[in-house]
Amino acid sequence: MLGILDKGQTRPASLGSYTMLAPRGLSRRSVVILALFASFIVGLFFASSRLGALCEDGSYCDISSFRQHLSLGGSGKSASPGVGSTVDPGECDHFPDTSNVLLVMKTGASESYGKLPNQVMTNLQCVSDYLFFGDMAQEVAGHIVHDSLDTVIPDVKKKNKDFSLYHRQQQCPTDLDSCNKNHNIGQEAWSLDKYKNIHMAEKAYAMRPNHDWYLFVDADTYVVWPTMMEWLSKLSPKEPYYLGSVAYYSNFPFGHGGSGYLVSQAAMHKLFHDKNGVANRWDERATHECCGDYMFSLALHTETGVSVQNAWPTINGEKPHTLPYADNEWCQPIVTMHHASAQDVSDIYAFEKGRNFSYPLRIKDLYHEFVENQLVVSRKDWNNLSDDVFYLNRSASAYSDWELGKAKKVGLTALEADAHRSFEDCRKACDGASDCLQYRFWNGICSFGKTIKHGNPTKLESESWWRFQSGWNIKKIKEWVATHDTCGPVSYPIRS
Ligand SMILES: *[C@@H]1O[C@H](CO)[C@@H](O)[C@H](O)[C@H]1NC(C)=O
Numbered sequence: 120m121l122g123i124l125d126k127g128q129t130r131p132a133s134l135g136s137y138t139m140l141a142p143r144g145l146s147r148r149s150v151v152i153l154a155l156f157a158s159f160i161v162g163l164f165f166a167s168s169r170l171g172a173l174c175e176d177g178s179y180c181d182i183s184s185f186r187q188h189l190s191l192g193g194s195g196k197s198a199s200p201g202v203g204s205t206v207d208p209g210e211c212d213h214f215p216d217t218s219n220v221l222l223v224m225k226t227g228a229s230e231s232y233g234k235l236p237n238q239v240m241t242n243l244q245c246v247s248d249y250l251f252f253g254d255m256a257q258e259v260a261g262h263i264v265h266d267s268l269d270t271v272i273p274d275v276k277k278k279n280k281d282f283s284l285y286h287r288q289q290q291c292p293t294d295l296d297s298c299n300k301n302h303n304i305g306q307e308a309w310s311l312d313k314y315k316n317i318h319m320a321e322k323a324y325a326m327r328p329n330h331d332w333y334l335f336v337d338a339d340t341y342v343v344w345p346t347m348m349e350w351l352s353k354l355s356p357k358e359p360y361y362l363g364s365v366a367y368y369s370n371f372p373f374g375h376g377g378s379g380y381l382v383s384q385a386a387m388h389k390l391f392h393d394k395n396g397v398a399n400r401w402d403e404r405a406t407h408e409c410c411g412d413y414m415f416s417l418a419l420h421t422e423t424g425v426s427v428q429n430a431w432p433t434i435n436g437e438k439p440h441t442l443p444y445a446d447n448e449w450c451q452p453i454v455t456m457h458h459a460s461a462q463d464v465s466d467i468y469a470f471e472k473g474r475n476f477s478y479p480l481r482i483k484d485l486y487h488e489f490v491e492n493q494l495v496v497s498r499k500d501w502n503n504l505s506d507d508v509f510y511l512n513r514s515a516s517a518y519s520d521w522e523l524g525k526a527k528k529v530g531l532t533a534l535e536a537d538a539h540r541s542f543e544d545c546r547k548a549c550d551g552a553s554d555c556l557q558y559r560f561w562n563g564i565c566s567f568g569k570t571i572k573h574g575n576p577t578k579l580e581s582e583s584w585w586r587f588q589s590g591w592n593i594k595k596i597k598e599w600v601a602t603h604d605t606c607g608p609v610s611y612p613i614r615s
């Protein structure tokens with residue numbers, strides 16, 4: 120008791136004064152110490168319960184993931200960053216609550232260092248929960264990448280040259296770039312990739328069994344979260360959904376992986392709940408099939424009967440400079456883009472932030488932000504992707520069946536008949552055709568584009584015959600935009 124008396128109270132004058140003084144002493148130091156102790160206990164309790172929650176759903180129970188979890192807004196009930204976050208205050212103010220979606224991002228060890236840190240620093244800052252899967256266990260700038268292939272049947276991995284990259288990576292005694300330098304890494308990474316998709320879905324579901332939606336994307340996919348969350352709020356995860364941009368392999372439909380695909384809780388539950396080794400049933404088959412996104416569709420359909428539903432162009436494989444800006448897409452909402460470089464991801468995120476993460480983001484919004492001010496009358500060594508109608512002289516070069524198939528052969532106007540002669544003739548023909556907005560000249564082919572596309576620089580060829588040149592009819596494009604720019608209420612794909 121003495122210890123907590125005020126300095127001047129070392130000698131209790133009397134029992135009476137002591138009992139009078141004691142409460143005063145307690146109300147100062149003792150209260151401070153008790154309060155400190157109590158908050159320490161509460162803090163411990165809180166921390167262990169959060170750790171417990173993390174461990175239960177199969178995640179890592181170490182301190183770094185606990186800290187990461189806190190900084191991502193805990194279990195994601197709030198979009199605002201938590202204590203200890205490196206996210207700027209206010210960054211997530213207008214960002215939607217994404218806590219019912221698990222983002223599963225696929226990468227490979229040869230690209231993960233180049234792509235993941237940029238995603239984490241931009242578009243994933245305010246996302247509540249995500250997992251990275253690759254072809255090797257890694258820690259990239261403090262973020263865990265899980266090996267999706269460690270559970271592939273050992274016999275399939277053995278003596279299979281698809282796995283040579285996998286084994287080499289694990290034995291690499293220096294940085295991976297050096298180990299991969301003298302190999303055809305693009306081809307090797309592609310061959311290994313097809314084994315990942317079903318395994319990473321199975322692992323993600325085991326680690327996080329309770330999300331409403333599972334969104335599978337690549338490391339170069341941009342996700343438009345505000346628009347996607349609005350769309351998903353209209354669909355029930357209790358229905359077995361598998362939504363994507365449909366592609367076909369041997370006539371079998373699947374959701375294109377780079378565009379991303381969404382799988383509802385009900386579909387994931389049918390595929391994986393209370394089952395063992397679902398992914399392993401497909402390992403052998405993958406050795407003689409083409410791709411992982413196709414394998415996932417095949418597995419899901421075979422095991423559950425659920426088929427992909429087409430959500431294109433909302434789920435999209437292009438990005439602002441390669442998207443066609445066309446009648447049927449202009450007003451549509453967009454929630455994914457593919458082949459997004461680190462700069463694309465950073466730029467599109469800055470654009471979204473600048474509009475306070477408002478929704479919907481329509482395809483036309485990307486045109487106005489990224490393309491409109493870049494269009495010029497013509498560009499040399501540039502492919503504007505115009506390929507709707509071709510004009511060519513079939514005896515002037517060795518044209519492919521595809522090119523000959525696109526060529527207009529009958530009923531040519533005088534301008535069209537001359538279009539193949541030069542870039543200038545091609546321009547005149549396009550100017551004279553009411554539906555031609557842009558054109559490209561290359562290999563003696565004049566091609567018209569009836570939609571707006573920006574495109575890419577091309578290799579500088581020494582022979583002028585092989586140099587690309589592209590042109591835009593700015594006046595007609597402006598008129599087209601003006602007549603299409605008013606959109607009605609937004610229409611999301613797939614109705615429940
Ligand atoms: C974004 O929100 C802030 C307030 O939070 C407001 O001042 C600003 O004008 C908004 N910007 C846009 C483009 O809506």
Ligand SMILES: *[C@@H]1O[C@H](CO)[C@@H](O)[C@H](O)[C@H]1NC(C)=O
Pocket residue numbers: 512513514515
């Ligand atoms: C087509 O190409 C051939 C071979 O180069 C040439 O002789 C002919 O004049 C060309 N025709 C036209 C219409 O350009």
Ligand SMILES: CC(=O)N[C@H]1CO[C@H](CO)[C@@H](O)[C@@H]1O
Pocket residue numbers: 502504506561
């Ligand atoms: C990306 C793309 O569409 N590239 C095409 C550009 O045009 C040339 C010539 O027609 C085609 O060969 C490319 O495939």
